[in-house]
Amino acid sequence: MTVESLWPAAQSPNDLPAVEGMPLKSRGLPTSTYDVVLRAARLWSDRTAVTVLPDGTDYRRFASRTFGELAADVTRAAKALRSLGVGRRDAVLLISPNCDELITATLAAQAAGIAVPINGSLSADHTLELARLSGARVLITAAPELDPAGVERAAALSHAGLIDTVILVRPTLADHASAPPPEVAGAEVHYLSTLVETQDSTPLSDGLAEPGDLAALFHTGGTTGMPKLAAHTHGNEVADAWMVAVSADLPDDAVVFAGLPLFHVNALIVTLLAPLLRGQPVVWAGPQGYRDVGLYQNFWRIVEHHRLAAMSAVPTVYAVLSQIPVDADISTLTSAVSGASALPDTVRQDFLDATGVALVEGYGLTEATCASARSFADHPRPGSVGQRMPYQQVKAVAVSEDGTWTDLPAGQIGTLAISGPTVFPGYVTARSENVYVLDGRGALRDGWLDTGDLGYVDNDGFVHLAGRAKDLIIRGGHNIDPAVIEDALLAHPDVTAAAAVARPDTHSGEVPVGFVTVRPGAAATADELVSFAAGTISEGAAKPKSVTIIDAIPMTDVGKPYKVPLRAAAAEHALTEALAGQAGVMRVTGRVAAGAPTVSITLDPTADRTAVERLVKSFSVNYEIDEQ
Structure with missing residues (x-):
C-alpha cells in the first residue's frame, strides 16, 4: 500500500474520474474497523488520537490518549467482552451519553462482536423493541454519575429478560471506580474500568471480522412508529470512512471537533473512523455535545485552545454560532460541514460573515452508511448538496404505480437511488440460529438503494434535492x-x-x-x-x-x-409568534420561493432591523425583509 494509492487527490470535482480509475479493492483499505484502530497505532503510536472534554465550560481540562493507547484500550475492552461470551455474531447494546470510555466501548463492541448504539431519549417501548431485535445479552450504559437513567434502562431491559450483563461507563476524568457497582436485578453489573484491568493489550488473534461481517446495527427513524435496525458491515463503514477522509481537504495533523452523539452514524464515520484512517486528532465535546450551553459560550475559545481545523454539525448549530461574537483566534478553523437537514442561505452567509469559513453541505443516510455526497468550498455549486462520493453511484429514477423503475436523464427530478460499497445489506427482521435475518423492505433493488428523497443528478455527479419524499x-x-x-x-x-x-x-x-x-x-x-x-x-x-x-x-x-406550502405556513406561524413583541413589524408572510419555504417580513421605519434579524436568524429558515 502506497500513500498515493490510499490518498489520491480528491479536492476538486474534476478529480472524481481519476480517483475511480483505480478499483477500490486495489487501494488496500483495512479489513475491519478494528484493523483501522490497529493500523493507526502502528503508524502514529505516540500522536494524540482523542481528547475528550468533561463539558463545554471546563474546556482546559480533558482526557487525552494517543493512537497507541487507544488501540490498547480497545483491545482490552474487546477481550473483556469476549470473556463475557460476546462472539463475532453477538450484539452489544450501547446506551450512554458521550464520554471517554464510550469511544473505547463502541470500537471494542465492533472488534469483539456487533455494536448496537441506541439513543437514550427513545421511549422505553422503542428501546425494548430494538434490544429484542438485536438479540443482545450485554448492555453498556452510563453509570449513575454520568446519567442516572442508565441503570434504570438496564433494570427495564433485565426485567424484560433481554439482557443479563451490564457494563457501566463513567464520566470523563472521573476517579477510578472503587465503590461496588449498583445492583440490577437479574443481571451482573461491572464497571468497564474494572473489567479491562485483567486483560492484556496484545491484539485479538481469533474471531476477527471480514469486510462482509456485520459491524453495527444502527436504528433509523428515531421517533417513528416502529423502530428499524439497519445493518452495517465492516466493509460499509471502512469504505465510507475512507471516502470521507479522502474527500476532506485537511492535512494529517488537522484537529477535528466532534459534538454529535455516538448513536449517530455521523459521529462514528466522520469524527471517529475517518480521522483514525488519516491519523488526525479529534477533540470530543462533553456528554451534552451541541446541547451544552457552556459549549456555545466558549466555542471560539475552544477552537483557539485546541487549534480546531474542522467540524461537522447541523444547520441550527451554525445558526447559533454565527450569532456569537468571535472572541478568540480561530484562524485554524478551515472546514465546517453541515448535514442532516437543508442549509438555509442565511445561515450559510451569516457563518461566513462571522468566521470567514464557507459552510459546505453533505448528504447521506443511515442505509448508505453515512455520507454519499460532499460539497467543495472552493468549487461551489449553488442548489446542490454536493458531488457523489467516489465509488458510489447516484441516479434519479421514475417509480411507476407497479413499482417499476425507469432511469431518468441528468437534470430530471425523480426518486434518488444509490449503489456502491456503502449500501447496507438490509434491516434486521429476525435472528435465527445466531444469524441475523436481513430484509431490504423495499428499499433495496438489484444493489440500488431507494433513498426516499426526491432530486436530480447533474452531468458532473452533483446531487440536487427537490424535497424529502418521506418529509421526515x-x-x-x-x-x-x-x-x-x-x-x-x-x-x-x-x-x-x-x-x-x-x-x-x-x-x-x-x-x-x-x-x-x-x-x-x-x-x-x-x-x-x-x-x-x-x-x-x-x-x-x-x-x-x-x-x-x-x-x-x-x-x-x-x-x-x-407539503412545501404547509412548511411555509408553519414557518410563518413560528415567526409571527416570535416577533409579536417587536415594534415596527407590519406583516409576516410564509410563501414558496424557488421550491423552498421562505418567510417575508415587512417592517415600518420604527423597527429595529438588527434586533429583528437577530431573532429570525435563530430559527434557521430562509427569510426576506422589506422596509417600508
Whole structure:
C-alpha cells in the first residue's frame, strides 16, 4: 500500500474520474474497523488520537490518549467482552451519553462482536423493541454519575429478560471506580474500568471480522412508529470512512471537533473512523455535545485552545454560532460541514460573515452508511448538496404505480437511488440460529438503494434535492415520521385529511405540527385535535405542537400531497409568534420561493432591523425583509 494509492487527490470535482480509475479493492483499505484502530497505532503510536472534554465550560481540562493507547484500550475492552461470551455474531447494546470510555466501548463492541448504539431519549417501548431485535445479552450504559437513567434502562431491559450483563461507563476524568457497582436485578453489573484491568493489550488473534461481517446495527427513524435496525458491515463503514477522509481537504495533523452523539452514524464515520484512517486528532465535546450551553459560550475559545481545523454539525448549530461574537483566534478553523437537514442561505452567509469559513453541505443516510455526497468550498455549486462520493453511484429514477423503475436523464427530478460499497445489506427482521435475518423492505433493488428523497443528478455527479419524499421531521437530530402524526389525526372522526410538517424552532431545529381538513359543520377545534393526537402517540417528541384547520391540503398536479406550502405556513406561524413583541413589524408572510419555504417580513421605519434579524436568524429558515 502506497500513500498515493490510499490518498489520491480528491479536492476538486474534476478529480472524481481519476480517483475511480483505480478499483477500490486495489487501494488496500483495512479489513475491519478494528484493523483501522490497529493500523493507526502502528503508524502514529505516540500522536494524540482523542481528547475528550468533561463539558463545554471546563474546556482546559480533558482526557487525552494517543493512537497507541487507544488501540490498547480497545483491545482490552474487546477481550473483556469476549470473556463475557460476546462472539463475532453477538450484539452489544450501547446506551450512554458521550464520554471517554464510550469511544473505547463502541470500537471494542465492533472488534469483539456487533455494536448496537441506541439513543437514550427513545421511549422505553422503542428501546425494548430494538434490544429484542438485536438479540443482545450485554448492555453498556452510563453509570449513575454520568446519567442516572442508565441503570434504570438496564433494570427495564433485565426485567424484560433481554439482557443479563451490564457494563457501566463513567464520566470523563472521573476517579477510578472503587465503590461496588449498583445492583440490577437479574443481571451482573461491572464497571468497564474494572473489567479491562485483567486483560492484556496484545491484539485479538481469533474471531476477527471480514469486510462482509456485520459491524453495527444502527436504528433509523428515531421517533417513528416502529423502530428499524439497519445493518452495517465492516466493509460499509471502512469504505465510507475512507471516502470521507479522502474527500476532506485537511492535512494529517488537522484537529477535528466532534459534538454529535455516538448513536449517530455521523459521529462514528466522520469524527471517529475517518480521522483514525488519516491519523488526525479529534477533540470530543462533553456528554451534552451541541446541547451544552457552556459549549456555545466558549466555542471560539475552544477552537483557539485546541487549534480546531474542522467540524461537522447541523444547520441550527451554525445558526447559533454565527450569532456569537468571535472572541478568540480561530484562524485554524478551515472546514465546517453541515448535514442532516437543508442549509438555509442565511445561515450559510451569516457563518461566513462571522468566521470567514464557507459552510459546505453533505448528504447521506443511515442505509448508505453515512455520507454519499460532499460539497467543495472552493468549487461551489449553488442548489446542490454536493458531488457523489467516489465509488458510489447516484441516479434519479421514475417509480411507476407497479413499482417499476425507469432511469431518468441528468437534470430530471425523480426518486434518488444509490449503489456502491456503502449500501447496507438490509434491516434486521429476525435472528435465527445466531444469524441475523436481513430484509431490504423495499428499499433495496438489484444493489440500488431507494433513498426516499426526491432530486436530480447533474452531468458532473452533483446531487440536487427537490424535497424529502418521506418529509421526515428532524427534531434535534432525531427523525420523526410524519405518518405517525397523520395517522393519529386521521383517527379523529371529524378529520378528513391530514398532513404533518416541520415547524422551525430555536431549540430543536424543527418541531412537528399538523394541518387538517374537517367535515362540514364539524365541532372539533385545533386544541382538541392536538390533545387527541397526543393521546395516541407514544413518543413525546412526535406529538404535534399545534394543529391548524385549513380548507384543503395542497396537492401536486398528479394528486399527491404537496407539503412545501404547509412548511411555509408553519414557518410563518413560528415567526409571527416570535416577533409579536417587536415594534415596527407590519406583516409576516410564509410563501414558496424557488421550491423552498421562505418567510417575508415587512417592517415600518420604527423597527429595529438588527434586533429583528437577530431573532429570525435563530430559527434557521430562509427569510426576506422589506422596509417600508
